[in-house]
Amino acid sequence: MTFDAAIITEKGVTFVIIIVKPEILKHDFTINEARQVFSKFFPTMPIILMAQESATTPTYQGRQDLVKFLNTVDYMLLPWKSYTVKEG
Template identity: 35%
Template sequence: MSYQIEGAIVKVKDDTLAIVTVKPQVFQSTSELQKAMNAYRHVFPGMPIVLMSQDTQGKPTWYGRKNIVSLLAKVNLRSIPWRRYIIN
């Protein structure tokens, strides 16, 4: 069974990391955030993963390593090379 995710691979300082968009309800629980992080580890092996969701006004919320999240919070979302990944 395959599924699609929206995400990006970006280089921030010395780290190459993966950003994955998730639904806002994932941010309602730490256990849901951890499940999502674990679910994408096989898709982006060896990379730090950051989860991102947007509210109805388009404001992003980030979850991941604090140093990376603080940098991403300053980035314009349009400058991130988003793409659709098909996962088998």
Template identity: 40%
Template sequence: MRFEGAIVREQGIVFAIVVVKRHILDNNAEATRVAHSFQPAFPGLPVVLMAQNHRGAATYFGRPDIARFLSRVPVSAIPWREYTLN
């Protein structure tokens, strides 16, 4: 499976971000399951999910401190790339 994501190192914390469809974030249990499913691609890192609405505004799901930090970062400033998870 190919997906868009990023590894970010900021303020002494390293974490991963994965782009998902908006509806995933509407259900906490589903979002938790999906975040956990990406753990093999980012072993040992906290995984935060990101979805955008129709206007491009981002919403994050994951560790509250990381999600709060990301809410103040422009999406274009994140070092996105394509990953593969088998």
């Protein structure tokens, strides 16, 4: 599995933003499923899921204080990194 994520520290909180497909954020079940999968790779960090449809503004899902902060930041300036992990 390969995914893009950015690890950020803001006001003493280190958290991870993970890019997911837009349809993931449309249902509580798929949101919870994604969180469960990614928490294996980032077990101690709050997880923010980010989706973006074409060239529109990104949509964030997660802790409201972190989402509020992210809505003030240009997502293109975040320290994105591609992760490849073995499944299973």
